[in-house]
């Protein structure tokens with residue numbers, strides 16, 4: 001039985017968006033919905049309603065229209081946009097749909113000073129509480145509470161498989177599988193000479209020469225990838241590696257794109273072997289892929305040619321989805337690729353819940369409510385963000401434990417992103433080794449489901465609903 005949702009007419013042109021947002025909140029809580037046009041038949045109503053339904057309080061249409069100008073306000077310990085606090089309510093009452101929409105669609109990301117040049121929320125975004133709260137989860141729980149109290153609904157679908165109360169997805173972006181790259185540095189030097197940037201050219205030439213000398217020994221970054229694999233095998237878990245097929249030397253690339261060729265034999269064989277042994281391999285889309293469907297289609301084609309299978313997930317290099325409407329980029333991903341999910345709504349120099357969530361959801365276009373037709377697995381902790389989260393190792397691990405505690409409280413999933421080259425003593429003070437030790441104790445927690453992103457999305461899309469049918 002689906003939850004019948006009625007959106008009050010007072011929402012005007014925002015009704016479709018409000019429904020889509022409310023649908024996500026109810027879905028996270030474990031029920032599916034249908035939208036109905038007759039308020040008397042509704043089981044839940046957003047806005048003023050005459051029927052016997054559960055009523056979700058709604059802010060005014062003016063609050064919806066002016067949401068982008070909202071300021072953060074602390075409401076009972078939760079940082080929310082002031083526009084979603086109902087006028088005249090005391091103690092203050094929050095409109096959970098408007099609040100969730102604000103975070104889920106990244107409305108704050110478009111405010112001045114919130115993001116860096118590549119469109120990723122920076123330190124300033126912490127004023128919206130994203131480093132210490134998952135606001136959308138609170139909104140979902142508030143609505144679930146209303147539904148449970150007022151209705152004899154069927155039991156909600158479980159958040160996770162039997163016996164599991166939270167989940168962890170380990171992921172790796174493959175940016176630099178080789179530290180010593182004589183040919184790549186030489187190519188870079190030539191490009192710099194053409195560009196009359198002689199200092200950089202000289203530096204790249206030196207790196208090329210040094211790399212050539214070091215080639216005879218082991219490559220520490222290649223060893224690091226192997227170490228991640230060994231660590232996971234020993235723990236009996238699997239992760240996802242996102243591999244790029246467009247390098248910075250390919251047409252249409254950006255200088256920030258990866259310096260390796262996925263077709264290099266050692267790399268290709270390694271990736272195919274990992275895939276055969278249960279690891280997930282996704283596409284690490286190039287820096288510009290979001291802006292040009294031809295680039296993305298080419299990267300998918302190269303992926304298939306190289307590895308002989310298709311990726312089910314995509315993550316943009318540098319979390320790059322442009323600085324405008326990022327959901328439109330996801331719609332393009334859905335149209336042009338074989339993808340079931342994206343996992344690009346991550347953070348760089350901070351850790352936390354960029355879109356207010358620690359559970360997979362279906363991103364939608366903020367203006368229309370139209371679905372992007374992709375799932376999103378929200379990344380929570382990236383290596384560099386955790387490195388920046390404290391001055392000592394203990395501070396950093398404490399920051400990660402705090403995010404895990406929030407995730408556990410919401411029965412959510414924490415998604416870690418550790419670059420493949422990080423399990424190397426010289427990289428970020430060896431932080432990856434300590435995170436791996438944390439993983440060992442998490443793997444011993446029988447309540448935690450450690451799964452690949454693909455498994456988690458399959459659970460959220462299909463398996464969890466079979467438990468109640």
Ligand SMILES: [Zn+2]
Pocket residue numbers: 173174175284316317318
């Ligand atoms: Zn990357």
